[in-house]
Amino acid sequence: MKKKEVQALRLEFDGISENEAFSRQVISLFAASLDPTLEEISDLRVVISEAVTNCVVHAYKNKGGKIKIHARIFDDRTMKIKIQDFGCGIADIEKCMEPLYTTDPSGERGGMGFAIMQAMSRKFRVTSRPGIGTTLYIEFKFA
Numbered sequence: 001m002k003k004k005e006v007q008a009l010r011l012e013f014d015g016i017s018e019n020e021a022f023s024r025q026v027i028s029l030f031a032a033s034l035d036p037t038l039e040e041i042s043d044l045r046v047v048i049s050e051a052v053t054n055c056v057v058h059a060y061k062n063k064g065g066k067i068k069i070h071a072r073i074f075d076d077r078t079m080k081i082k083i084q085d086f087g088c089g090i091a092d093i094e095k096c097m098e099p100l101y102t103t104d105p106s107g108e109r110g111g112m113g114f115a116i117m118q119a120m121s122r123k124f125r126v127t128s129r130p131g132i133g134t135t136l137y138i139e140f141k142f143a
């Protein structure tokens with residue numbers, strides 16, 4: 001049987017570091033109806049943080065720009081989250097998804113964001129076009 005969408009949320013906000021915590025809180029609250037375990041909510045928060053941070057620092061180089069999140073909860077207790085930026089885009093997605101790979105010159109980032117997001121979610125997919133932007137499709141399953 002096809003799963004049915006039971007709740008949906010659309011967010012659009014500026015890609016500045018102040019909004020990392022904000023978006024993480026909003027998505028955590030949205031997930032509250034699923035009565036998540038501490039581990040589930042913690043994983044969700046980490047994934048949102050990593051994704052939004054990438055938009056802020058990589059896509060928009062800390063200069064700001066639009067971020068859109070579309071989150072949906074289904075009757076089989078899955079949550080699908082789409083996170084979209086309109087920044088610089090990624091030329092080589094496979095390379096960027098390798099653990100420890102980073103283009104950050106400061107040495108502050110560990111290059112583990114994508115690896116962490118992939119490990120903590122049930123499904124994880126990236127599409128991107130240089131100069132157009134990047135979209136993440138992430139799926140969680142709640143117990």
Ligand SMILES: Nc1ncnc2c1ncn2[C@@H]1O[C@H](COP(=O)(O)OP(=O)(O)O)[C@@H](O)[C@H]1O
Pocket residue numbers: 050054055058059060085087088089090096097101102103104109110111112113114115134
């Ligand atoms: N939204 C994005 N827009 C453009 N480039 C991105 C985006 N997200 C990730 N990247 C690229 O992928 C690389 C790896 O990302 P990640 O695994 O999160 O590691 P880190 O953020 O520590 O560099 C980044 O260094 C960056 O080059």
Ligand SMILES: [Mg+2]
Pocket residue numbers: 050053054109112113114
């Ligand atoms: Mg990162």
